[in-house]
Each structure stands twice: as structure tokens, then as C-alpha cells.
Amino acid sequence: MRTLVEQHYGLLYRFAYRLCGSAADAEDLTQQTFLAAQSHLSQLRDERLAKSWLCTILRRCFLKSARKATTSRLSSLESMEEIEGRIPEVSPFDPEALQAALNSLPEEFRTPLILFYFQEFSYKEIAEQLQTPVGTVMSRLSRGKTYLRRALSKDGECPPSLLDS
Amino acid sequence: MDCRTSQNLWQQLPGPKERTSLPEWGSLQMHLAACPACRQQFSVYETWESRLSAAMTDIAIPAGLLGRLQERLAEARENQQVQEVPLPLPRRSTTWFRDLFHKPEQITRRSAGWKILGGTAAVALLALLGWSQIPLGRQPAVDLDGMVSQLTRVGFDAAKLEPFTDSFVPRLPSPKEMLYPAELKGTSPKSLSWGGREVAAVYSFSASRPAPKRPTILLVVFSQERCRFLEMPRATSFAQADFVYVNDRAVKVWWQDGFVYCCFATEKGTEYLEQLRPSVYSS
Numbered sequence: 001m002r003t004l005v006e007q008h009y010g011l012l013y014r015f016a017y018r019l020c021g022s023a024a025d026a027e028d029l030t031q032q033t034f035l036a037a038q039s040h041l042s043q044l045r046d047e048r049l050a051k052s053w054l055c056t057i058l059r060r061c062f063l064k065s066a067r068k069a070t071t072s073r074l075s076s077l078e079s080m081e082e083i084e085g086r087i088p089e090v091s092p093f094d095p096e097a098l099q100a101a102l103n104s105l106p107e108e109f110r111t112p113l114i115l116f117y118f119q120e121f122s123y124k125e126i127a128e129q130l131q132t133p134v135g136t137v138m139s140r141l142s143r144g145k146t147y148l149r150r151a152l153s154k155d156g157e158c159p160p161s162l163l164d165s
Numbered sequence: 166m167d168c169r170t171s172q173n174l175w176q177q178l179p180g181p182k183e184r185t186s187l188p189e190w191g192s193l194q195m196h197l198a199a200c201p202a203c204r205q206q207f208s209v210y211e212t213w214e215s216r217l218s219a220a221m222t223d224i225a226i227p228a229g230l231l232g233r234l235q236e237r238l239a240e241a242r243e244n245q246q247v248q249e250v251p252l253p254l255p256r257r258s259t260t261w262f263r264d265l266f267h268k269p270e271q272i273t274r275r276s277a278g279w280k281i282l283g284g285t286a287a288v289a290l291l292a293l294l295g296w297s298q299i300p301l302g303r304q305p306a307v308d309l310d311g312m313v314s315q316l317t318r319v320g321f322d323a324a325k326l327e328p329f330t331d332s333f334v335p336r337l338p339s340p341k342e343m344l345y346p347a348e349l350k351g352t353s354p355k356s357l358s359w360g361g362r363e364v365a366a367v368y369s370f371s372a373s374r375p376a377p378k379r380p381t382i383l384l385v386v387f388s389q390e391r392c393r394f395l396e397m398p399r400a401t402s403f404a405q406a407d408f409v410y411v412n413d414r415a416v417k418v419w420w421q422d423g424f425v426y427c428c429f430a431t432e433k434g435t436e437y438l439e440q441l442r443p444s445v446y447s448s
Binding site: 034 | 176177179180181182183213216217218220221222223224226227230231233234235237238241242
């Protein structure tokens with residue numbers, strides 16, 4: 001367990017941070033994830049899958065706490081069009097703006113985007129973690145990327161061709 | 166591959182490690198080589214994506230996070246080990262002389278004679294050993310009051326005749342304090358001992374109350390000034406144990422198979438009150 005923590009706590013904390021949007025919540029979520037992993041360690045058959053396994057636990061813990069908090073953040077897929085209408089006018093890659101843009105995305109779009117940009121997982125692995133088909137993951141990623149580009153761009157800072165794609 | 170198809174393909178491209186295995190990757194490369202406009206746009210797209218990826222992972226890890234995580238996990242492991250203590254505890258560990266006093270009817274004349282003879286012989290032997298000043302390994306005196314007091318955080322004040330005397334009558338809750346109207350029919354108290362001293366008395370009350378019926382109420386008294394009623398169904402376990410707070414110290418109390426168990430959480434783990442001598446409780 002100690003090795004698992006040492007190897008993956010950084011990734012899990014970052015993933016948690018991107019999901020929650022705050023350092024305190026991220027630390028709590030990371031801790032909660034490792035506690036759950038420790039008590040169910042026997043379920044991990046293959047150590048090579050530990051990273052995916054831990055991320056899946058973390059996402060479940062996050063969804064559970066999000067449900068408890070009854071945040072209205074987790075909206076439906078249909079709300080994407082509405083979200084696209086309110087693009088924050090901030091400079092790209094400003095950390096706060098990036099987090100704000102992620103927070104405004106529904107969780108089913110946010111999680112694959114985070115996992116994709118972490119460059120730690122393949123489409124197939126992301127699909128397995130989310131328990132959705134690979135095609136759905138790709139579609140959500142495509143829409144999520146478009147949204148992020150819109151949200152993080154000010155006029156002239158992102159080529160119009162990218163916004164149109 | 167035309168320009169539109171290639172642009173659509175960018176959106177679907179996986180990460181750099183995976184993309185070369187895509188069947189369309191070769192065609193895309195060929196199109197980019199032949200089309201300067203797409204090549205330029207793809208370059209912008211790739212730059213954007215790599216910057217976004219870097220920004221996404223650019224999160225500082227809080228100082229000492231690893232240590233805190235390891236510490237919390239170790240705590241959880243210790244707690245798990247404490248809870249894995251096999252229960253229930255031994256039913257009886259009363260000493261032979263207690264049976265001698267408590268069950269006189271079972272002692273036949275013959276066995277009593279032998280025991281009296283044996284006891285006399287033992288006393289004589291001890292007197293002889295004492296007289297001849299043969300050094301015997303003596304156990305150091307145990308400060309039972311101190312130990313119990315430390316564990317329970319309850320001082321045993323001789324002036325108040327604590328913990329319990331025959332004349333002590335616990336203060337029963339007034340009807341206002343009861344959660345529901347109940348008629349209490351008490352039994353005589355049974356003691357819980359630790360280190361040879363009474364540290365708690367347990368009273369049993371049958372209560373008549375509306376549904377859901379709970380057959381018995383226990384009153385656990387940890388000193389003459391502090392007592393608390395607990396409603397405990399007969400079939401209970403450590404997991405369902407109730408807490409009694411004695412001077413802000415949590416004591417777990419539960420009833421299993423006719424025995425009442427109490428334990429304290431201490432710095433070293435769990436200390437059972439009946440660690441040395443389980444108290445038998447039956448109503």
C-alpha cells in the first residue's frame with residue numbers, strides 16, 4: 001500500500017484538484033481514495049492496473065460526495081449548448097480560468113478531459129474507467145475540447161480556425 | 166483525404182503515444198505534407214493542445230501531503246486491527262475461591278473437608294516460609310486505584326464511598342428525562358470490575374413502552390455522580406455498541422450473549438474492562 005501511495009499520490013491529487021477545484025477538497029478526496037483502496041486492496045489483481053483502479057475509486061468518491069452536496073454543477077449532457085453561451089473573457093491558461101472552465105463543465109465531460117490531458121491513459125482506459133463506450137468518450141472529448149477552446153480564448157489569442165473546428 | 170476530413174480527424178486524435186497506431190494516421194500525415202494550410206493549422210492545434218495539457222497538470226502538490234496520507238492510512242490500519250479483536254471475550258474467569266463462596270450448596274462435606282485441610286496446610290507452609298525468611302519473588306504492588314482512575318478518568322474518593330456501596334441508589338431519570346413513558350422495574354446491580362476494583366455498576370430495567378419494543382434498559386454507572394441509561398436490545402455486538410462518556414472519555418458498552426462488555430479507547434488501543442476478570446451479568 002505504501003508503494004501505491006508513493007507512486008500515485010501526485011496523480012491522484014492533481015486529478016482530485018481538477019475535479020473539485022480546491023486544494024482542501026482535493027486533499028480530502030485523495031485521502032478518502034487511498035483509505036478506500038486500502039480497505040479493498042484485495043480487489044486489485046494486477047498491479048499494472050493500479051493507476052486506473054485508483055482513479056476509478058477517486059471518481060466514485062467524488063461523485064458520492066458531489067451527490068451529498070447536491071451541487072447543481074452536475075448537469076445533463078443537453079446543457080452543453082447553454083454553457084457554450086457564457087464564455088469567460090479571460091486570458092488562456094490562467095490557472096483560475098482553466099479551473100473555472102472545467103468547473104462549469106458537466107462531470108461527464110470534465111472527467112474524460114482531465115484524464116486525456118493528463119496523458120496518462122489511452123481512450124480505452126478512459127472508457128473503462130468511465131464505463132462508457134470508446135466512441136462516447138471520443139465524442140465527449142471532442143465537445144469538451146471545443147468548449148475549453150472557446151472558454152479559454154480571448155479575441156486573437158486562439159486562431160479562429162480552431163474555434164470553428 | 167481532404168482538408169475537412171483531416172480537420173475532423175484532429176479532434177479525435179488520441180495522445181501522442183497512441184496516435185501512430187491509428188489506421189488513418191498515415192493518410193493524415195500524407196495530407197499534411199501536401200497541404201500547407203492544414204499543416205499550419207495542425208501545428209497551431211498541436212501547440213494549443215500541448216500547452217493545455219501542461220497547464221492541466223500544473224498543480225503544486227501541498228507540502229507534507231505524502232506524510233499526512235501515510236499517517237492517516239497507518240491510523241486506519243491500526244483501528245482495523247483493534248476491531249479485529251476476536252469477540253466475545255471469555256465467558257468466565259472467576260477464581261476457585263469465588264465459587265467456594267458463591268456456590269456453597271455445591272460443596273460436599275468431603276470436598277469441603279479436603280479444602281479446609283489444604284487451606285490449613287497452605288497457611289502453615291506460608292508461615293514456615295515467612296519464619297525461615299526464605300526470599301520469595303514478590304510482585305511489585307500494583308496501584309489499582311491509579312490504573313483504574315487513569316483509565317476511567319474517574320477518581321475514587323474514599324470519602325464518598327465510591328465507587329459503589331450497598332446503600333448507593335442511582336438517580337433514576339425523571340419522567341421528563343425519559344424519551345418515552347416507561348415503567349422501570351430494576352434489578353440489583355451487577356458490577357463490572359477492572360483490576361480487582363469495581364469501576365462500573367450495571368442495572369437492568371425492564372421497560373414497557375410502545376413499539377418498537379426494546380426489552381431492556383441498562384443503566385451503567387461509572388461513579389456515584391455520573392450515570393447514564395442505555396437502551397440496549399439483547400442481541401447486540403461491538404459494532405452496535407453504545408458510548409458512555411465519562412469525563413469526556415468515550416467508553417464503549419455493549420451486551421453480547423448475556424455479558425456486558427465495556428472498553429476504553431486508549432493511546433495503545435482498546436482496553437477492555439474485563440481484560441482481567443470478566444464480569445458476568447445476567448438479568
